[in-house]
Structure formats: structure tokens, C-alpha cells
Amino acid sequence: MSFLEVRDLKVHFPNRGGLFSRKTQPIKAVDGIHFDIEQGQTYGLVGESGSGKTTTGRAIIGLNSITSGSVTFEGRQLTSGDLQRQGAFRRDIQMIFQDPYSSLNPKKRVLDIISEPLRNFERLSASEEKARVQQLLEQVGLSPESILKYPHEFSGGQRQRIGIARAIALKPKLIIADEPVSALDVSVQAQVLNFMRDIQKEFNLTYLLISHDLGIVRHMCDQIGIMYKGRYVEQGTTDDIFDNPQHIYTKRLISAIPDIDPTKREEKYKFREEVRTEYELAYGNYFGEDGLAYPLKPISETHFVALPGRG
Amino acid sequence: MWRTVARRLVIMIPQILLLSILVFLMAKAMPGDALTGLLDPSIDPAAMDAQRVRLGLNNPWHVQYWDWITQAVQGDFGQSFRFKMPVSDLIGQRMMNTVWLSLATLILTYLIAIPLGITSGRFNDTWADRLITGYTYIGFAAPLFIFALLMLWVFGFHFGWFPTGGSVEPGTEPGTVQYVASKIYHLLLPAISMALITTVTTVQYLRSEIIDTKQKDFIITARAKGASEARVYNRHILRNSLLPIAAFFGYEITGLIGGTIFIENIFSYPGMGQLFLSSISLRDFSVVTSLVLLYGAASIIGALISDITLSIVDPRIRIK
């Protein structure tokens, strides 16, 4: 039994159109995916925009309703719907949002923002609450003096730290980080990521890291899943994916990572050309007639690839 | 485009239905019924009851509603007990006066709004713009009835430039030039008073629209390509800003109805608004409900026309 088990997860959105809003073919944002995460690890979910990676994360935390399939967390099945009614175990899963500007309520002071989860789940006196918030602010590297400030008085990186402080306030076990640094300056990205690793060790956190940036994923993750049009094309350990990519889509993603080392420029160029030729010649071999990926097949104990059935 | 028109028409059906039910319920809530207007009050109550049964006034409400609405559709609104004549004839006599008044107001509204709006938008932050903005500020805040009273007091009574009541000089022969001239003369002060107030929203809209459009990229491009200032305004800016305004006249109908009630009352102008008020004070309820139904329908149709013209003028706001 894994820490988090996702089994055949499907999230479809109804698509309304026509004169009287008739239901037409639904949009299959997530179309049958499958993965496990072990406690204390970081799992990376990679894909282009529209591949369904964000929807997957939002379905696990309950913001999008699950069409079919199941999500099991520590042996308990999660359902969607009113998050509040599902009781205390929801507090063990928290989320870090992509946009540090819209994810903090502009009319609330830092104290109110960070103490929101505490007020929902814990009965604290005002002074206890203030002490907790100040302690959390210190943990994320912000001044405890700033509890009475408003979000607009902080920079993007600082705001993201406030968001993280809010997410760890309830000492959760799993954190879903949806593009946590993509809205930040490159100079701040590394700081926030390193800090996320620090608190991972400190609190034994498990991360589901959703990103389009393979560099970040390589730096952060133990396991990686690559998504394309709502399905998995490849899954494996970080080494499996980066050293031995099997699917043409994965290869194209990896060949596109820029490398600043000039001595490797020639080598890199050759690899990219190779992948491009293979893509042009063999694209049809990797995707079904509808342009979607095939079901995953194991090629080693940890490495799965969506290849057409060869017998 | 036809889909938009069709959709909009479909939306109108429940609106008309809802209006008729509302007016019907209102009619039922008002004291008295159709018989109160028809019969001599000294008649025997038993005969009265028999009459009620015969006219279907004891039927369940949905049957009564159906009878009432089918008659209304055919133009039969019942009898006015005060004037002892069919309501439709009574309204017919007054209708044209109100239509002329509304039309004159509408024309004046646009005649005032367009030059003021363009001046204020094109030369924004000059003294002319400040003057116009100041006027719209006051016009927006001032209630119509106060403004109209002041106009009547100053121009009607104090200076005596305009007649202070009626729709035409008594004794003039219909069809003659004097008759038409007298009609227009009587119309002028009420229409100007109303237009000066109703125009301010259009002036404000036009101003902000022009200022907005002025900063759009396609205007900057047009200027960069060497288009003359006149061409930029006539071909690009006004085209974009004036068309929506032209479509607003349908929405104006609801406002005009409220306005004519005050204006006709203040200027003793014999139109439907005045008829409405006098019928209410005389408890002539069949006239009241018919007028509400008529005005409500006019507003709904006005909004329909505006929605459809707007969707033709500006494809972005079509209902999906």
C-alpha cells in the first residue's frame, strides 16, 4: 500500500453548446492515469499546458470533481465535493498555488491569511494564534513583524513564501505544488525551491510537483510522470527518464532543455537532430489513431512507457 | 447572426408572459372589478352577482387570466368607468401626444449628446471639456421633476416664452399649418427639459468611449501612417463610438416612460402619462392596468430592438 495511490483517474468536463446549451462531447482533461507516491518523496508531473497535469493535482485535492477512478491517501479513499464536510484528514493534503498574486486575498493582512487554516481546524486563543503565525513566518524566512501587512507590500518571492507558510500551517503530509515558481523571477526560483527541499526534510513532507520545466523537475524529483493530452506517455525514476527516455514525446522534451556548457554544444545538437528525424519518421508508431498515447507497458521495474502493443 | 436574433426572441416570450401575469395580479389586487365601472351602484346586489357569473368573474384565476389575455391581445382592454368608453379608444386619443413628446425628446437627446460628447472627448481636459463635464455632473444628480419645474417657472411663467400647458392652442383647426406649428410649440419646452436631463448619460458614455478609442493601437497606427486628424476622427474613432449610441434608443424607452409621467404632469400635457396619473386618482383601474401592460410591453420591445441592433453593430456582445 503506497502513501498516495491514483488509480485510473478520469476528469471530464461537460462541454455545453448550441441553442439550448445541449451537452456535447465532454473534454477529457485527464483520461485514465495511474501512479503511486511514497512518503517523503517528490513526484514530478510534467507536460505541456493543456496536458491535464494541473487538473490531476486539483482533482486529488478535491477542487475538480473526479469523473471515475480513485485516489487513495494513506489507505483512505478521497472523494470530491464539499471539502469542508470530509473531515480532518483533508488537512493532511495542502496546496501551493502557481500565482502568488491572486492566491493571497488582497484585503487580508498576513496574520489573517496564514491563520485561516488554523481557524478552521484548531481552536487557538488570539495570542497563541499570533505566536504560531509568527513562528511560521520565521520558518519561511520572513520577518515576524510583518503580520499586520497586506500582501501587496511583498515581492513575488515573499508572497510565495507566505503561501507556503499557509500551506504548512497544519503540518500536512502531502503538498501539491502547482508550478510553484513559474510566476517568479529566475533569480528567486532557486531560493524558493531550495527552501521547499529544506522544509521537506524538516517535516518529512511528500510533494506532488507539477511543472513544465524539466530542469526544476530533475533538480527536485525522485519519480517523474510525463503527461500528454490527459494520458501518461512515460513514467520512471529521474534517472530512467533523463538517461534512458523511450517515448518520442519524452525525448523531444529532453532534447529541448537548453545547456549552457559550450563544450557539449555539438553533442547536444546531434542528439536534437536525431530526435527530430525519429519524430518525423516514427511519430505514428507512438500514438494511436486518435493521436492519444497507448497504455503504459513496463520495460523495467520502475520504468513504464506508452508503446503500442507488440504481441 | 440570425441565431442571435432567434435566441433573443425566445428570451422575450417568458418576459411578456411574466409581465402579463404581474399586471393581472396587480389588477386583481386593486379594489373593484370590471362591473364597478359598468353598472349603476344602486342596482340590486343579486343582479350584480348574476352579472358577475355571466362575465366569468367568479371563475378560477387561471380561467380569468386566459380570458383577459386573449381579449387584450385582440385590443380589448375593457371599459373605462370614468369616461364611459372602451379603454383602447381612450388610450388611442392620448397615445400620439406621448409618442410625439418621446420622439422629440429622443431627437433632442441625440442632437445635444453628439456634439457635446465629441467635443468633450476629442478635446478632453480643456476648458470646454470641463464645462461639459460639469454640466453632465449636475444633470446626472438633478431629478427630472425639479429641473422641469424650474424650466417651466423660468421660461414658461417668468419670461413667458413658451405655453405653460396643453398640447395645442384651443380653437386651431386640425390639419392646418398653424395647428402643426402650435403642436410643435407646445412640445418644445417639455421635450427640451427632458432631453437636457436624459442626454447626460449619453454624453458621458460618448466622452469616455472616445477617450478610450483615442489610445487604442489602431488609432496610433492610423496616425503613424499619416492619416489626417479629420480622417482619424471621422473614419476610425466616431465609427467605433457612435454606432453603439445609436443602438441605445431602445433602452431609452424605459427611461422615457418614467420621464413622460413627470413631464406631462408638470406641463399639463395631455398624454398617456397624465392619463395614467388621473386614472389612478379617479380609481379608474381598467385604464391603469392597460397602461402598465402597454408601457411594459413597449419597454420589453425597446430592449429587444436595442439588443438586436447592438449585436449587429458590435459582434462581441452577441448572446451565445
Place this chain on the structure above:
Amino acid sequence: MDKAPIPISSAKQPTAKQPNKSPSGWKIIWREIVRDKVAFISLIFLCLVILSVFGISLVLDQEQIVSVDLFSLKQPPSEQFWLGTDYGGRDVFGQLIIGTRNSLSIGIIVTVLTGLIGVLVGLVSGYFGGTVDNIFMRFVDFFMILPTLMIVIAFVTAVPKYSIVSFSLIMTAFLWMGIARLIRSKALQEKEMDYVQASRTLGSSNLKIMLVQVLPNLSSIIIVTMTLNLAANIGLESGLSFLGFGFPESTPSLGTLVSYATDPQTLESRWWIWLPASLLILVLMLSINNVGQALKRATDARQRKG
């Protein structure tokens, strides 16, 4: 905004002696109004009118003012009657004070009631969306098109036991839709923000999110709309009273005094009866609008004066 990265180890900002409390939104709005001269003068004028009207009306004997005095009909202004008397010998100045008080009171009551209903309905409809919202919007659209004035007049006549309470209820019944539609469209925008999603993942209930998270973000627009509505409602009430469908005659309103001008004689030669009330309505509405527009500018950061 300063985007400089702050090193993790030395993130302490230059500390003040006290935990530095930033000015709240209300303080910023207040600063803007004080800075806007026209609005500030309007606000002071409004406060003066309200204080003096409510103050003086405590001293005045309303019974005596509204009762007919046959010995002093239609008198011009004098020492005893500052603004003369009407056709019933009633003191016009006293009626002006009481009328202003009544008009202001009903304006405020109707504004608060329509505001409460409008905000509640708009918030729920916009936040939850879906079919209910759809039907509700069609309903509101319908009532927005209708000629409200006429229908209010018709209902005023249809109500059997007519009183100030029923008058304000009828006005409220037809006037809450505008604010509901506005709040609904803002709530619809607001609920798409990530902070609402965040609150859901943090375990806040829908009710709590609506009232604690979304509502504060709508507060400025609510205040602005209610201020502008207050002016409109005072105008509507005095208009209805002017036509004779507002307050009963025993409770004078500003509109009642203006309605004396429907008599051509009074309009032409006894201006002291109707003109002060007319001008008072005009100035009141202008002042409230000035304050409202200044609030609007203050809450819209792009238009702030600095």
C-alpha cells in the same frame, strides 16, 4: 513593487519599534476624500444638513406643523413663518425641516434594505453560479427593463393599508435588482481568483468563503453603489411624493412641498413654498453624488489623486 530576492538567512526586514501596521483600505479612502475638495465640502455640508435637520425636528412640534391653521392661510415669509404658510396655513419652514428628515430617513432605509437584499442575492448567485444563477439573471433582467416608476405607483395604490412601512417595502421590492446584478457579476469574477480556491483547500466552508473572503473584496464597490443609490432613492421618493404617491400628506416630505408647485398660482407667485425644497433636493443629491464619485475614484487605484 520591490522584487529583490531576500536571502533566506537574513530575511529580517529593518524592524520598527512597533509591529508596523499598514493603513487599511478605509484609511486610504478617507485620505482620498479629504484630498478631494469638492467631495470634502459636500460631505461636510451633508453632515451639517443631517445634524441640523434631525436636531431641529426634535424641538419642533410635528402635530402643530401639519395641522391646518385657518387664521394664517397662504402667508408670505415673515418673522413668525420664515418661509410663509401653505393653503392650509401650515408653516412651510417647519414642513421643510420635517420633510427633509423624512426624505433622508426613507432614503437611507430603502438604500440599506435594497443593499442587504441585493448583496445577499448577488453574492450567492455569483458565487454558486449554475442553473439558479441563470434563472435569477433572466428574472432580474426582466425587472430592470420594466418601467419601475409606473409599477411602484400602481402598487402603492393597490395596497389597502398604506403606510410608511409598506411604502418603503414596495420601493425596496422593485429596487434591489440593480445592486444584485452588479454584485453578482463582481462575485463571479472574484470566485475565479486563486485565493478562493486556496480557501477551499484550507478547509473553509462556502459560507465562510463568501462572507469572510469574497465580501471584503466587494466592500468598496458596495459602498460606492449604496452612496449613489442613496441619492437616487431620495430622488425617487421625492418624485413619488411630488406626484402624490409617496408619503401620506400628514407626513410631509421634500416632494410634498415641491408638489405645491403643480398649482400654477403657487408656481408663479409663491416661490418660497416650493423653491427651497426643490433646491434642497438638488443640492442634497448633488452632494451625495459628489461623495459617491469621490469614493469611486478612491477605490479605483488608477484614478487616485495621489
